[in-house]
Amino acid sequence: MPTVAIDRNAQGLARVKICGLRKAEDIAAAVEAGARYVGFVFFPKSPRHLEIAEARELAQEVEPGIAKVGLVVNPSDELLTEITEAVPLDMIQLHGSETPERVSEIRAKFGLPVMKAVGVADAADLPKIADYEAVADQILLDAKPPKEAELPGGNGLSFDWRLIAGRKWEKPWMLAGGLTPENVAEAILLAGARQVDVSSGVESAPGVKDPEKIRAFVHAARQGADGA
Numbered sequence: 001m002p003t004v005a006i007d008r009n010a011q012g013l014a015r016v017k018i019c020g021l022r023k024a025e026d027i028a029a030a031v032e033a034g035a036r037y038v039g040f041v042f043f044p045k046s047p048r049h050l051e052i053a054e055a056r057e058l059a060q061e062v063e064p065g066i067a068k069v070g071l072v073v074n075p076s077d078e079l080l081t082e083i084t085e086a087v088p089l090d091m092i093q094l095h096g097s098e099t100p101e102r103v104s105e106i107r108a109k110f111g112l113p114v115m116k117a118v119g120v121a122d123a124a125d126l127p128k129i130a131d132y133e134a135v136a137d138q139i140l141l142d143a144k145p146p147k148e149a150e151l152p153g154g155n156g157l158s159f160d161w162r163l164i165a166g167r168k169w170e171k172p173w174m175l176a177g178g179l180t181p182e183n184v185a186e187a188i189l190l191a192g193a194r195q196v197d198v199s200s201g202v203e204s205a206p207g208v209k210d211p212e213k214i215r216a217f218v219h220a221a222r223q224g225a226d227g228a
Contacts, residue, residue, distance in 0.1 A: 014188055014193070014194060014195065014196055014221040014222055014224060014225035015036045015037070015174075015194065015195045015196075016033075016034065016035045016036060016037070016195075016196055016197075016198070016217065016218050016221050017035065017036070017037035017038070017039055017067075017069065017174060017195070017196070017197040017198070018030040018035045018037070018038055018039065018198060018199075018202065018209070018214060018217075019037075019038075019039030019041065019048070019069070019071060019197055019198065019199040020039060020040075020041050020046070020048030020071075020199040020200075020203075020207065020209070021038050021039060021040060021048075021058070021209065022048060022050060022054075022058075022207060022209070023058075023209070024058060024061060025211070026209040026211075026214075027058060027061065027062060029209070029211035029214045029215070030209075030214055031062070031063060031066055032215075033214050033215045033217075033218040033219075034218045034222070035066070035214070035218060036066060036067060037066070037067045037068075037069055037091075037197075038062060038066055038067070038068055038069065039069045039070075039071055039093065039197070039199070040055045040058065040059065040068070040069070040070050040071065040087070040089075041071045042055070042070060042071065042072050042075075042079070042083055043071065043072065043073045043095075046207075047206040047207030048199065048206075048207045052082060052083055052086050052087060053086070055070070055083075055086075055087045056086045056087045056088075059087050059088050059089065060088065067090045067091055068087075068088065068089050068090045068091070069089065069090065069091045069092075069093050069115065070083055070084075070087060070089045070091070070092055070093065071093040071095050072092065072093070072094060072095070072096075073094075073095050073096035074096035074097060074098060075094075075096075075106075077109065080092070080106065080109075080110055081110075084110055084112065089112060090112070090113070091112060091113045091114070091115055091137070091138075092106065092107075092110065092112050092113070092114050092115070093114075093115045093116075093117065093140065094106065094114060094115070094116050094117065094136075095117040095140075095142075098116065100131045100132055100134065100135045101135075103116050103132060103135045103136050104135040107135065107136070107137070113137035113138070114135075114136050114137055114138075115136060115137065115138040115139070115140050115174070116132045116135075116136040116138075116139060116140065117140040117141075117142050117176070118132055118139060118140070118141055118142070119142055119143065119144030119145065120141055120142065120143065120144055120159045120163065120164075120177075121143070121144040121159055122159075122160075122163070123163055125144060126163065126164070126167075129141070129169065133169055133170065133171045136171065137171065137172075138171055138172045138173060138174060139169065139171055139172075139173040139174070140173070140174045140175075140176055140197060141159075141164060141173060141174070141175055141176065141177075142176040142177045142197075143158050143159045143176075143177030143178055144159070158177045158178025158179070158183075158187075159177055159178075161175070161186075161187050161190040161191040162190055162191075164191050164192070165190055165191060165192060166192065167192075172194075172195065173193070173195065174193070174195040174196065174197050175187060175188070175191050175193035175195065175196050175197065176196070176197035176198070176199075178201065179196055179197070179198045179201045179217075180198070180201035180202075180213075180217070181201070181202070181213055181216035181217045181219075181220045182220075184196055184198070184201075184217060184220045184221045184224055185220045185221065185223050185224030186224065187224070188221060188224030188225055189224055194225065196221050198217055201213070201217065202214045202217050
């Protein structure tokens with residue numbers, strides 16, 4: 001099974017994922033800024049949604065060493081087969097209500113590392129992280145969306161990062177939810193994150209990435225890691 005290497009002992013280093021990329025110039029800006037992951041969204045309700053053919057074309061241009069992540073929400077096996085056979089992904093990101101059993105099933109069937117998003121609103125949401133850590137390769141801690149929200153992520157919402165301050169998990173984990181160039185350094189310092197994920201926080205409009213914001217975000221994330 002392919003793996004995405006993470007140096008858990010690295011100091012002064014924040015690994016950044018830019019999600020919801022839709023254009024070649026977005027990817028170029030992310031890679032040039034120093035992002036280590038690029039994310040493609042396969043969810044029609046999202047303004048960042050890509051058709052599979054579009055994602056294939058973009059993914060083929062990503063340079064080696066940059067992890068290509070496909071975000072899906074409660075996907076069927078048929079959809080995952082269609083995506084993984086066409087798009088050269090390095091990781092699947094499950095961002096719906098998938099159970100630990102479903103995460104394990106997808107990981108075994110499709111032979112790719114799986115990152116599972118876990119929504120956090122308060123301390124009561126933290127115990128379930130262990131259930132997913134047992135079956136996923138990475139965990140993404142995101143703000144739990146409001147009940148009326150159409151999107152499971154990318155809503156520009158954050159949670160109280162102090163909830164996870166000082167906590168340790170065996171698997172690599174990533175912080176998401178409402179991160180921006182202005183607050184990512186503080187988030188890293190408070191939560192102790194070594195990996196961060198951003199989508200709406202580097203956009204000028206929903207689904208429209210801003211190269212300057214991407215560069216500012218990666219720079220600020222590195223500053224936050226230097227102070228951690």
